[in-house]
Amino acid sequence: MNLRLNTLAKMVDSNTRVADIGTDHAYLPIELVKEGKISFAIASDIAAGPLQNAKADIQKAGLQDKIETRLGAGLETIKHEDKIETVVIAGMGGKLMSQILEDAYQRGFQFKNLVLEPNIGEPGVRSWLMNHEYKILDEDLIAEAGHTYELIKAELVKEKVQLTEKEIFFGPLILKEKNSVFYQKWQGQLNYYKKLLVNLNKARQKDSERIEQVERNIELIKGEIND
Incomplete structure (x- = not known):
């Protein structure tokens, strides 16, 4: 396996x-x-x-x-x-x-x-x-x-x-351990959400709820990988 x-x-x-x-x-x-x-x-x-x-x-x-x-x-x-x-x-x-x-x-x-x-x-x-x-x-x-x-x-x-x-x-337990994979995963996700936010803001009809959620995700990720 x-x-x-x-x-x-x-x-x-x-x-x-x-x-x-x-x-x-x-x-x-x-x-x-x-x-x-x-x-x-x-x-x-x-x-x-x-x-x-x-x-x-x-x-x-x-x-x-x-x-x-x-x-x-x-x-x-x-x-x-x-x-x-x-x-x-x-x-x-x-x-x-x-x-x-x-x-x-x-x-x-x-x-x-x-x-x-x-x-x-x-x-x-x-x-x-x-x-x-x-x-x-x-x-x-x-x-x-x-x-x-x-x-x-x-x-x-x-x-x-x-x-x-x-x-x-x-x-909760992944957050406590924060192994090397944690930083690898969330740095990648941070980059993804940043690009997504740019695209969401470019849209003619803005999805304000989605934009707010992505901004919150970015804030959460930055808080954990930059501590």
């Missing part, structure tokens, strides 16, 4: 029942079972092709009795009788990820642990976690193959753990 999947795997608790949503090749559940870290997982995907790949890899590993494959959208494939404790969702936009979690919440699902890796829109995911009484236990910011990834582990605590604007934007 690559660095991203290995880091996600480390965030999964031992002896937990796992659902890997958007599993693709099922690399993560296969590795977790092979390591002896877990003994049961559901590998779920919306697309038949990736799920077929997952089935083939699971059979090749001889783990058909420990990893079930399910075809369907998001967490719709999960039933209460599965007794899933940990949900892993990685490699999709934060807006879609939050919607998947919200749809499951509306169906009466609250999972003990969530291990998430949104590839965009991370603040929206943190807002969802905060508003649904999850506490962020672990975060990591890594760089791999020209991309940066924010990984989040959260636990259901049944009380709202308030995050500040900065903590939602950057990640």
